[in-house]
Amino acid sequence: xxxxxxxxxxxxxxxxxxxxxxxxxxxxxxxxxxxxxxxxxxxxxxxxxxxxxxxxxxxxxxxxxxxxxxxxxxxxxxxxxxxxxxxxxxxxxxxxxxxxxxxxxxxxxxxxxxxxxxxxxxxxxxxxxxxxxxxxxxxxxxxxxxxxxxxxxxxxxxxxxxxxxxxxxxxxxxxxxxxxxxxxxxxxxxxxxxxxxxxxxxxxxxxxxxxxxxxxxxxxxxxxxxxxxxxxxxxxxxxxxxxxxxxxxxxxxxxxxxxxxxxxxxxxxxxxxxxxxxxxxxxxxxxxxxxxxxxxxxxxxxxxxxxxxxxxxxxxxxxxxxxxxxxxxxxxxxxxxxxxxxxxxxxxxxxxxxxxxxxxxxxxxxxxxxxxxxxxxxxxxxxxxxxxxxxxxxxxxxxxxxxxxxxxxxxxxxxxxxxxxxxxxxxxxxxxxxxxxxxxxxxxxxxxxxxxxxxxxxxxxxxxxxxxxxxxxxxxxxxxxxxxxxxxxxx
Numbered sequence: 301x302x303x304x305x306x307x308x309x310x311x312x313x314x315x316x317x318x319x320x321x322x323x324x325x326x327x328x329x330x331x332x333x334x335x336x337x338x339x340x341x342x343x344x345x346x347x348x349x350x351x352x353x354x355x356x357x358x359x360x361x362x363x364x365x366x367x368x369x370x371x372x373x374x375x376x377x378x379x380x381x382x383x384x385x386x387x388x389x390x391x392x393x394x395x396x397x398x399x400x401x402x403x404x405x406x407x408x409x410x411x412x413x414x415x416x417x418x419x420x421x422x423x424x425x426x427x428x429x430x431x432x433x434x435x436x437x438x439x440x441x442x443x444x445x446x447x448x449x450x451x452x453x454x455x456x457x458x459x460x461x462x463x464x465x466x467x468x469x470x471x472x473x474x475x476x477x478x479x480x481x482x483x484x485x486x487x488x489x490x491x492x493x494x495x496x497x498x499x500x501x502x503x504x505x506x507x508x509x510x511x512x513x514x515x516x517x518x519x520x521x522x523x524x525x526x527x528x529x530x531x532x533x534x535x536x537x538x539x540x541x542x543x544x545x546x547x548x549x550x551x552x553x554x555x556x557x558x559x560x561x562x563x564x565x566x567x568x569x570x571x572x573x574x575x576x577x578x579x580x581x582x583x584x585x586x587x588x589x590x591x592x593x594x595x596x597x598x599x600x601x602x603x604x605x606x607x608x609x610x611x612x613x614x615x616x617x618x619x620x621x622x623x624x625x626x627x628x629x630x631x632x633x634x635x636x637x638x639x640x641x642x643x644x645x646x647x648x649x650x651x652x653x654x655x656x657x658x659x660x661x662x663x664x665x666x667x668x669x670x671x672x673x674x675x676x677x678x679x680x681x682x683x684x685x686x687x688x689x690x691x692x693x694x695x696x697x698x699x700x701x702x703x704x705x706x707x708x709x710x711x712x713x714x715x716x717x718x719x720x721x722x723x724x725x726x727x728x729x730x731x732x733x734x735x736x737x738x739x740x741x742x743x744x745x746x747x748x749x750x751x752x753x754x755x756x757x758x759x760x761x762x763x764x765x766x767x768x769x770x771x772x773x774x775x776x777x778x779x780x781x782x783x784x785x786x787x788x789x790x791x
Contacts, residue, residue, distance in 0.1 A: 303440045307433070310444060311425060314451035315417065321461040321693065322413040325685035335402055336684075338464040340368040341380070342394070342403065342412065348377055349384030350397040353548050354555055357562045362397065371562045374545050375499040379469065383415050416460050416468065423472030425451065427479055435482040435622075436660045445704035446660045449667075452700060454693035455652050455674040462686040465646070470500035471653050477510065478629070478657065482622050486514060486530060487537045494541035501563045505636040505650040508613045509628040516620030568642050570597045574755040575645045576676040576762035577638050578604070584756060601641040608635035608770075615777055626661075627777040629654035634770040638763070645680055645759075648673045648766070662776070663705040668727045669769045671698060675734045676762035678741060679755040687742060698731075730765065737761060 328336020347363055347370065348356060356377055359365040370377055387394045394400060394408050432447035460467050473496035480489030493510050497503040514534055521527030549556045570589055571580045579588060579601065588597065612631035616624045633651035637643055652673040655666050674694055681690045737758055746753040 303433075303444065306440075306444045307429060307447065310448040310451060311429065313448070314425065315421070317452065317693065317696075318417060318420065318457055318461045319413070321457050321686075321689045322416070324462055324689050326409070326462065326464040327684050329685075330404065332402055334367070336464075338412065339402060341464065341466070342408075343368045343401070344370055344377065344380040345384035345387060346395045346397060346400050348381040349388060349395050354552070357555075357559045365562075367401075369562065371565060373498045373501055373563055374549065374559065375495060376466075379419075379466065379499070386415075387411060412464070413461065416464070416466060419466060420460075420468045420472070424468035424475065425472075427472050427475035431475060431479045431482070431657065432660075435479065438660060442660065442705075449659055449697070449701040449704060450656050452693075452697045453652065453656060453670055453674075454690070454697050455670065455677065456649055457693060458674070458681060458686055458689060459646055459649065459677070462689055463646075463680060463684050467500075467646070467649055470496045470503055471649065472496075473499060474503060474506055474653065478626075478654075481510075481513065481625065486517070487533055490514065490534045490537045491541050494538055494545070498542065498545040502647055502650055505633040505647070506629055506654070508609055509616060509625055509632050512613045512617040512628065513620050513625045516617040519617075520620060566594075566598060566641065569594070570601065570641060571643055573645060574679060574752060574759040575643050576648065576759040576766060577640075577643050578763065578767075579639075579643075581760045581763040584760065598641055601639055604639040605636055605641075608639050612774060612777055624777060626654065626657045627773055630658065630773045631770065631777060634766060634773070638766060638770060645677050648676055651766075659701075659705065663701070664727065665769070665772060667698070667701045667705070668731065669765070670701075671731060672734065672762055672765040672769070675738065676758065676766075678738055678758050682741065691738075733761065 326336070326338040328334065328339055351360075351362055355363055357365075357370050359369070363369065370380075384395045390411060391407065394403055394411070428450050429447060432443050432450060436443050436446050438446075456467060456471070459465055473492050477489045477491075477493035477496060480486070480492055490510070493503070493506070497507065515531070518527040518531040518534075521530060523531070543550070546556065546559075549559055571577065571583075574580060582588060592600065609632050612628045612635070616628040630651060633654055637647055637651050652670055655669050655673075658666050671694065674690070674697075678690065681687065737754070741754040741758065744754075
């Protein structure tokens with residue numbers, strides 16, 4: 301009873317934090333003609349509620365794809381339709397075709413913020429609670445502390461409740477998939493991950509670990525007996541889930557292909573803005589986009605991504621344990637973020653959430669990485685007027701995670717073996733560098749001939765952090781069996 305009381309308090313504090321951030325500005329507020337991601341989400345509700353389904357992804361006079369056209373898989377569109385249905389009941393002007401473009405009002409802002417919170421309460425937060433209570437080791441106090449820090453992670457909160465997106469839906473489904481696999485519910489885990497993938501295509505960052513873990517488990521059970529039966533059951537689950545998600549579009553192959561073209565827009569280029577990955581950082585020295593053709597850029601990023609992700613995936617395939625699965629999720633998502641094509645700064649959330657699964661195992665490194673992931677999005681937060689929420693949530697997360705998880709005093713055997721206390725000094729120095737760059741970005745004005753100086757410094761510094769984290773977690777994955785405290789039984 302006491303544990304569930306603490307869980308309720310932690311969830312309540314997580315909700316209050318989210319709602320507190322939501323009281324601030326959002327992406328593109330009062331900035332026509334394109335506004336920002338807030339308007340994109342509202343516009344998708346306008347499109348899905350007023351146009352027939354076969355026009356949702358097609359450029360027409362009523363659906364200008366150059367103005368925030370739908371570019372996510374069908375589950376995002378269905379979610380927009382549900383939100384629009386409720387919006388029409390409250391105030392039809394919010395989603396009126398054409399005339400609602402750029403609509404902004406306090407009541408509508410309240411509605412949109414509430415839709416994010418409701419999605420989190422039904423999908424994301426329950427998955428966090430279940431994972432921390434049933435798939436982390438330690439006392440009840442340690443589990444609740446891990447859960448509180450998980451919910452307090454500032455990156456996701458600032459993006460979904462400040463900038464404005466629904467990342468908690470796809471990441472929530474992803475967490476449900478990880479929880480199900482950890483509990484031995486392989487078919488349910490496969491279904492949950494398929495839902496995540498059909499909500500946001502960026503969940504491909506996590507696809508290889510799910511595939512390798514399940515295939516490795518089937519091989520270990522024997523592809524003639526129980527393993528074959530499990531493989532068939534998982535395959536049927538995946539096919540049925542995808543078929544149901546895409547069913548309205550399957551009657552016309554051209555329509556389905558148009559959806560695919562929209563969700564994989566290779567014409568956008570290697571990277572956008574100042575993202576903390578290899579290509580943007582390398583572009584400071586070598587103008588890759590000027591030297592290589594678009595096709596060459598695509599093939600180069602594909603080759604580098606595969607080379608970066610394969611060692612971790614092969615290791616997981618050979619040793620399909622839940623511990624290896626969690627490490628492979630971090631390594632795969634970081635490999636995709638660092639080297640893949642058309643990466644956004646917000647995509648670091650796809651690496652941050654798997655890292656949260658290791659909060660109780662490798663607290664020091666994970667806390668530092670989560671802080672770095674939030675810092676990497678600083679230019680976006682400044683553009684959206686989220687400086688105060690950024691500072692408050694980052695400091696709160698750093699204080700509570702270090703205090704509750706005792707990250708500075710009780711490191712795991714893995715971290716000790718890799719020199720945790722030597723790393724502590726470096727982490728402190730790097731954290732100070734992030735704080736310094738944050739202050740400089742706010743206080744100083746860049747030289748006229750270098751207008752992007754501070755965003756470039758932020759992205760390059762963050763890239764070095766992420767590259768170091770990627771190397772570290774690969775070393776951990778290949779450094780032998782985990783300690784007893786981290787050992788997870790093979791399902």
